[in-house]
Amino acid sequence: MRTAHFVLKTAAFQLAAVPTLVAALCIAALSLPASAFAATLTLKLTDQDGAAVDDAVIYITTIDGRHQASMPQTVDVDQVNEMFVPHVRATTVGSLVNFPNSDHVRHHVYSFSEAKTFEVPLYSGVPAEPTLFDKAGLVTLGCNIHDHMLGYILVLDTPWFAEVRGGSGAIRDLPAGELAIEIWHPRLASGAAIQRTLTVGANETATLTEQVELRPERTVRRAPRRGSSRY
Numbered sequence: 305m306r307t308a309h310f311v312l313k314t315a316a317f318q319l320a321a322v323p324t325l326v327a328a329l330c331i332a333a334l335s336l337p338a339s340a341f342a343a344t345l346t347l348k349l350t351d352q353d354g355a356a357v358d359d360a361v362i363y364i365t366t367i368d369g370r371h372q373a374s375m376p377q378t379v380d381v382d383q384v385n386e387m388f389v390p391h392v393r394a395t396t397v398g399s400l401v402n403f404p405n406s407d408h409v410r411h412h413v414y415s416f417s418e419a420k421t422f423e424v425p426l427y428s429g430v431p432a433e434p435t436l437f438d439k440a441g442l443v444t445l446g447c448n449i450h451d452h453m454l455g456y457i458l459v460l461d462t463p464w465f466a467e468v469r470g471g472s473g474a475i476r477d478l479p480a481g482e483l484a485i486e487i488w489h490p491r492l493a494s495g496a497a498i499q500r501t502l503t504v505g506a507n508e509t510a511t512l513t514e515q516v517e518l519r520p521e522r523t524v525r526r527a528p529r530r531g532s533s534r535y
């Protein structure tokens with residue numbers, strides 16, 4: 305009888321311990337860093353001549369058909385040698401964008417784009433306030449003084465994106481699943497973002513290799529110098 309009683313007590317202890325064990329495993333899983341379950345998507349991008357592509361953006365619209373809202377950022381678009389730097393900037397809805405002027409001439413930044421119409425009147429240095437970009441879409445930048453200056457801000461409603469430099473871009477810390485991917489460049493011959501679908505597993509790195517056709521780069525005559533300075 306003692307043996308039977310001991311067995312029953314042992315079984316009861318084991319059953320009682322099950323919820324505690326499950327809870328401990330859950331806590332241990334939650335304590336692991338998010339990167340332990342994260343995937344990475346890398347892009348290798350070339351043009352029709354096989355040259356590495358700059359100034360593209362890769363982003364993910366949904367994972368397993370689900371969308372996740374983005375978080376606002378604060379980013380810069382500088383002006384160097386009478387060019388917007390970077391030429392293409394990706395950011396998220398609700399972000400603040402600073403337009404520092406690193407040139408020795410003044411600029412007047414503006415856009416008439418549907419996603420954001422604004423202007424930063426003629427200035428040098430750093431404007432007192434950043435500009436809020438509160439709507440998703442493409443914003444084309446210009447300078448009211450220097451017509452050759454052209455830049456782009458792609459405002460996205462997704463937390464998963466990367467700017468492509470030297471033909472490469474990477475989006476890290478992704479949930480595993482089926483990715484709905486878009487690749488955008490201001491000179492895509494098709495005029496529309498390229499769409500792809502790819503499935504990536506947890507802790508896996510998936511590489512997407514694409515060759516795109518780009519239109520010739522637009523060239524605009526620079527304003528003539530006025531004496532030793534331009535403006």
